[in-house]
Amino acid sequence: MKATAKERQTLLDIALLTGGHIETVFALAEANGMSITDRLEDGRILTVPEPGEGGDTRTVELYKAHKVEPATEVSSDDMSACPYGGIGFMGIEIDFIVS
Numbered sequence: 001m002k003a004t005a006k007e008r009q010t011l012l013d014i015a016l017l018t019g020g021h022i023e024t025v026f027a028l029a030e031a032n033g034m035s036i037t038d039r040l041e042d043g044r045i046l047t048v049p050e051p052g053e054g055g056d057t058r059t060v061e062l063y064k065a066h067k068v069e070p071a072t073e074v075s076s077d078d079m080s081a082c083p084y085g086g087i088g089f090m091g092i093e094i095d096f097i098v099s
Contacts, residue, residue, distance in 0.1 A: 001048040005040040008071035012036070016070060017063055018048045020056025039073070 003014050011034065015024035029036045031049045040046075051057070062068070 001050075003046045003048050005042065005044045005046060006069060006071060007042045008073040008075060009040055009069070010071075010073050011038065011040065013070040013072055014040075014046060014048075016059070018060065019051055020059035024051075 001018070003018055005014060011025050011028055012022055015022055015028050018024060018028070025036050027049045028046065029038075031047045
């Protein structure tokens with residue numbers, strides 16, 4: 001089976017869509033000669049391995065029925081909203097308010 005990556009989708013998103021759980025990501029990465037953290041280009045065609053034991057077909061069916069297509073990669077707009085990177089860059093009572 002084949003799957004086409006859409007904008008901002010990761011291998012984990014494709015794993016959920018095709019296998020029903022995130023553990024599918026390892027077989028998906030191996031089948032496509034990728035690391036599980038590699039970025040996917042919009043429109044990339046991926047080979048989806050046959051579901052093994054423990055595949056969650058109910059989740060796959062629900063995603064299809066409700067047209068759920070997760071896309072969890074952080075966009076450049078999201079990154080620009082957090083230019084400094086989190087708690088290590090915050091100052092108590094300046095931009096990190098304790099109540």
